Each structure stands twice: as structure tokens, then as C-alpha cells.
Amino acid sequence: MKKERVLIANRGEIAIRIMMACEDLGCDYIVVYTQEDRHSLHVRRAREKGPEKRIYRISSYKDPNEIFAVADQAGATAIHPGYGFFSENFRFARRATLRTRPVTFIGPRWEVIRDLGSKINTKRVAKSLGIPVIPGSDAPIYSEIEAEALAEELFLQQREQGITSPSILVKASAGGGGMGIEEVKHLDTFRRIYRRIQNYAKRQFGDEGVLIEQCLTDYQHIEVQLLCDRHGTVIHFGTRNCTIQSTGRQKRVEVAPGFDPSVCNYSFDAPKVLDDITNYSVKLAREVGYDSAGTWEWVVTRDGSPYLLEVNTRIQVENEISACISRIRDREDIPVNLIREQIRAAMGEKLGFTQDDIFFEGTSIELRIVAEDVRRGFAPWCGTITKFEFPQEPWARLYSHVPMDKPYDIPTEYDPNLALAIIWGENTEEARERAASFLLKSTIEGKTAHDEPIITNLAYLYDRLEDVLQF
Amino acid sequence: MDLNLNELLRQYHANPYEDHEICTPHTGIVTFKVTEGQHTQGPSGQWLHKPGTLLFILERENNPKRITAKCNGQVAEIRHEFEGKFAEAGTPLLKIRHRLTKDEIIDRILTEVLTVFPAPQKARYYLPPDIASQMEKGGETSISIKPGDDVLIMSLMKRDTLLKYEGMPGIIYKVYFKAGDLVEQDAPLLGICPPENVQFVQKIIDRIKNEWED
Numbered sequence: 001m002k003k004e005r006v007l008i009a010n011r012g013e014i015a016i017r018i019m020m021a022c023e024d025l026g027c028d029y030i031v032v033y034t035q036e037d038r039h040s041l042h043v044r045r046a047r048e049k050g051p052e053k054r055i056y057r058i059s060s061y062k063d064p065n066e067i068f069a070v071a072d073q074a075g076a077t078a079i080h081p082g083y084g085f086f087s088e089n090f091r092f093a094r095r096a097t098l099r100t101r102p103v104t105f106i107g108p109r110w111e112v113i114r115d116l117g118s119k120i121n122t123k124r125v126a127k128s129l130g131i132p133v134i135p136g137s138d139a140p141i142y143s144e145i146e147a148e149a150l151a152e153e154l155f156l157q158q159r160e161q162g163i164t165s166p167s168i169l170v171k172a173s174a175g176g177g178g179m180g181i182e183e184v185k186h187l188d189t190f191r192r193i194y195r196r197i198q199n200y201a202k203r204q205f206g207d208e209g210v211l212i213e214q215c216l217t218d219y220q221h222i223e224v225q226l227l228c229d230r231h232g233t234v235i236h237f238g239t240r241n242c243t244i245q246s247t248g249r250q251k252r253v254e255v256a257p258g259f260d261p262s263v264c265n266y267s268f269d270a271p272k273v274l275d276d277i278t279n280y281s282v283k284l285a286r287e288v289g290y291d292s293a294g295t296w297e298w299v300v301t302r303d304g305s306p307y308l309l310e311v312n313t314r315i316q317v318e319n320e321i322s323a324c325i326s327r328i329r330d331r332e333d334i335p336v337n338l339i340r341e342q343i344r345a346a347m348g349e350k351l352g353f354t355q356d357d358i359f360f361e362g363t364s365i366e367l368r369i370v371a372e373d374v375r376r377g378f379a380p381w382c383g384t385i386t387k388f389e390f391p392q393e394p395w396a397r398l399y400s401h402v403p404m405d406k407p408y409d410i411p412t413e414y415d416p417n418l419a420l421a422i423i424w425g426e427n428t429e430e431a432r433e434r435a436a437s438f439l440l441k442s443t444i445e446g447k448t449a450h451d452e453p454i455i456t457n458l459a460y461l462y463d464r465l466e467d468v469l470q471f
Numbered sequence: 472m473d474l475n476l477n478e479l480l481r482q483y484h485a486n487p488y489e490d491h492e493i494c495t496p497h498t499g500i501v502t503f504k505v506t507e508g509q510h511t512q513g514p515s516g517q518w519l520h521k522p523g524t525l526l527f528i529l530e531r532e533n534n535p536k537r538i539t540a541k542c543n544g545q546v547a548e549i550r551h552e553f554e555g556k557f558a559e560a561g562t563p564l565l566k567i568r569h570r571l572t573k574d575e576i577i578d579r580i581l582t583e584v585l586t587v588f589p590a591p592q593k594a595r596y597y598l599p600p601d602i603a604s605q606m607e608k609g610g611e612t613s614i615s616i617k618p619g620d621d622v623l624i625m626s627l628m629k630r631d632t633l634l635k636y637e638g639m640p641g642i643i644y645k646v647y648f649k650a651g652d653l654v655e656q657d658a659p660l661l662g663i664c665p666p667e668n669v670q671f672v673q674k675i676i677d678r679i680k681n682e683w684e685d
Contacts (some may be wrong), residue, residue, distance in 0.1 A: 034560075035560075035561050056496055056498070056559055057498075057559040057560050057561055057562075058497070058560045059497040059498070059560040059561070060561070061494060063497065064499055065497070065531050065532045065534070066497055066560065068532055069497075069498045069499060069531045069532055069557075070498060073498070073557045107648070123542075289543065379630070380628040381628060382592060382627065382628065412593050412594050412627050412628060413590060413628075413653075414628065415628055415629070416628060449591075449656055
């Protein structure tokens, strides 16, 4: 790889993981940070790397001008957006590519981000390829008569499937993040709710288009991890199960692989379903010319019916559990690192291995350790961490931006995510036991400004381990 | 009410200055437009629509941003080493020595007299929409509050929490923040005055107005 200088346009543990991947590849890197993050380990690690200017204070991670100004000043040749912030912003990726001084955007081509960033468009392309999507509209509806006819059909279909309490979702098509969504349980209330959402959509988003789809309630959230290069290689790294989430639909415990018939009884052929969704994901990736790391998100209902939800055109927080169970033939001594492979792909390198070279070993669990009060609706906690200790085990990796050698004030500007623990076991049972043991040996102490003790989700994570992979 | 106004005023008369550090709001290349010792003027005009003295230009991605003085004063210190150089966000570039105005003296002294509602956390704060619109119509001192009333919205880690007032009933005499400002913990947010003290507070204000020359 030619001499690259990667600007890491992110914070926290993902910034650290990108630094590690860059070091692996022999690339230099530049780190940005805000005043609130000045004590974060991502800043310290970059500072300790050497005397060369490598860290830049910016006003916000969400200001593209800040990122590009630093990229030019520091002579960056590429930008890694991590997850969140600019990772799925096709305008940012396009600007990186087309500006006077171009920089490589480490992610898919901007056209791919644009096309897959729209759930409606993804659904339309998927449908045209025969890939199952959640039954409902695949374009915004503006006519009440059309909407009601579709609602009636969806209720009828569910009754025919034997669903005793059918329901549908009415969504503002321009909405997102759970905004502008209502459930309709009886057809006779449909018009009222449809009009309410239509008005809301017009007011909030300036577009009164509405989507209607079947409401699924009993399902598992499964992901397929893909890695593609710019030479047409499309490889999958198996599946993950991300069903354990907070009330705000933020993942808390993830497992790879997505199903395990040795610990759970499924009413369907679980390996076949995983194969099917993997093949569908690969098919869609080939169709759109996908050329980076990405995640295909699915829901699988209790009867084993899969539906494509969306495509995340970025590296995911939980990518590492897929890497952790993956092996590349003849390179078994080198741990798989999807961020490293994503950077190589963005630089135009060939992956250099094929699907036949990939095999899987064991089960991996990710625990998202967060300062939050689960009992109060996962309310974020802020204060000062005074003790932050985790067991050192050969089967566990911990990623965190929280210093362990000095007190750390959790910045109030960001989510109070503290650490990611990645656990590996030869099988699901062992991974679960190890995860439980890891949590029991972890210590986080701290207090608020009013001297109240820290609240974390360690106990919640421990309790939820028994629900892993279960419907 | 125990307040030694004479002593407070004597202290302010002895040192009526405050140094304002001017930092870069974002990254960019700096070109100074003032020299040490130069007098600066804050925004002026009936609507404060005329910007203050141009202090420096910060150019980022070919967009020049004019950074102007927010207060009257005198340029006390300039970091010339940044002339023509790239500065990171939040870099202190110069200081303005500012003589406190009558209104600023009143604000400072009133924090000793009013019941202050301090920021419980470092967070961003807003007035609830009903209070904000009532204040817009009737002025800052038009709102009466009592214990249990929702008086502030605290925005922390992307979540909004309504804050209830727990002090003695009174009127909101002073709002110490701008909507959306990041406020340090324990910094004053609101100054509340019980109805029976309004006259006393007004007397203090009148006296400062008489004794302090802008």
C-alpha cells in the first residue's frame, strides 16, 4: 500500500480501532477531537504515537468543513468516518471524492451510499431481485384511497397467515429514528391515524408521503456481514444476532453466528434461513456493485420468514464479533480485522482471498457497556469515573476510550458508551459463561457531582445473557 | 436582606475591568485586523444589527469568516504567532480589556440578591416553549413561578428533561443563559425574586444606575 495518511473523523472506541487497523497496515493517521473529548484515550494514543503533529481540535465532529480543513492542513490522503457522523452521508463522500484536492472516502462509492441510504429504494431493488421485504408499500403513498386499500390487503394477508392480532405500521416516509410511526390494530381506525401521520409528515419533513407495512412483533434481528472490494469480489463473514436492544432500539448484546440450533430449538431450519439471507444479501450487493464493508439487516419471524430491513453502508459497532469467529485459510495466525480490510478495499487493493477461504470457529458475544439507568428507560448517567477495571483474558478483548489510570468525566455532549467487550468461546455455551464471568469480574466506580454512585448496565447485560439467541 | 451594596460598588469601582479572551470558533487560517491598544466596539444600532469591530478573519475551505467584537474595550494582547497560520478550534487569539457596563454591574450584584436557580449539570438549557413565548410578549419579568412548575428544559446526551422549580414563589427576574448554550454545572440559569423583594431589588438597581457611569 502506498504511503497513506488517514484522517479518523470519529471519536471513542471506534477511533481507537481505526488507529489499530492503520498501524497494522503501516498507514499514518490523524485524529480530530472536540474540547469535551480532550481526555479521551483516542487523543492520548495519537499523542503518544510520536512527535509529529497528529491531533487537531475541531468545533464539532458533525461539521464537514472542519474535517476537510484539517484533512488539507494535515495532508490526509483518506478519511475514515467510522460509524455514525458522516459514515452514511453520501454528500460528504461525494465531496471527498470530487473536491479540488480529493481524499479517499473509506466506505462505499458515494453513489452506492446514496442508493442504499434510501430504505424505499433498497426495498424496490430488493423486490425486483425476488428478495423478501416486509410486506407493504415500496414507494411513498399520497392517496388515502390507495393507502386504505393497501391497509385492508395487509390485514387480510395476516389473517390468512393465522396471525390472531394483525396490525400495520403507518410511517412518515421522510422520517427516521422512530419519529412519525404509529401502529394500526383495527382497520376502522386507519383513516384517522393515516391523516395524523400525513399531517405530521407534511409539518415536520415538508413531504406528506406515507409508508404502510405489516407490523412484525415476534422476530429476531439478524445481520449479514459483507466485505467487498473494487474488483468485484463479494465475500460474507457470516451472520450476527442483535435482538437484545434498549427501549430506544440501541443494541446492547450481540452474538455471532445469528442462530445456533445446538442451544435453541427453532421451529424452522435455522441454518437454511441463515444461508438464504446470506445469499440474498450477496445477490443485492452484486446488483448494486457494493465495494466496501457493509451490513445487511434482516428480521426473521418465529416461523422462520426472513425480511430485509435495510443496508448499513458502513462498518458497524459490532463488526468485531463477526471477525472474531472468522478464519481465513492459510492465514489462521492473523486475526481477521474487518476495519483493516475495509481500508485496503477503499485504497483499491484486491482482498486477495475468496469465500472458499473463509471458515468459522466458535461463538462470539459483544457486550456494550454503557453508563445508563436501565430501570429508568435506559436514561444516560453522567459524572466522573474513578475506577475502570476489566479482567485480562485470552478470550476477551476490550475497546474503550476511558482512561484506566485517572478519573474521567463522561462528556455530556455524547452518549455515555464506555466500552465494548468482545468475548469468544468454542461454542455458544462457553461464550456465554465467559461473558458472564467477564462481567462479574469487571469493576466500574464513579460518582455524580452530587456524590451519587455511578449507574451502569453491567448487571443488565449479565441478566440478558440467558436470553441470547432465544425467541 | 443582608447586602453590603456600598462595599460591592467600591470593589467594582476599584477594578471595573474584565478580560475577554477571544477564541477561534472553528479551525481556519488567521488574519488579524486589529492591533494592540486599539479600541473595540461591540454590536450597535437599534437592533444591534451593526457588527462590532472586525478582530480577525478566519478562513476555512475558502470561506472567510469575520470575527467581530462582542463588547467595547481595548485590545490587550494578540497572539501574533498565528498570523497567516492554521489555528485549531477554540484557540485563544487575543484579549479585550472590557470596562463593565451599568447593566453588567446590575446583573452581577443581583446574583447576590436574587434566588439563583443553578445548572444541575453541565448541559444545554432552554426555556419551555410556554414560558419563552410569554416572556417574548411580556418581557423578562412577566413570569411568576411557584414550586413544582416546569421552568427549564435540560438537554443532556440527546435527551430532554424538564426541570421543576423548588424554591420560594416569585417572578423570573433574570435569565442568565441563551437558549441552547452549554452551561457549566452550578452556573446561574435563572434569578428569581419573591414578590415582597421586588421593591428592594428595584431600589438596588436604581442606586447602581445613579452611581455607575458607563
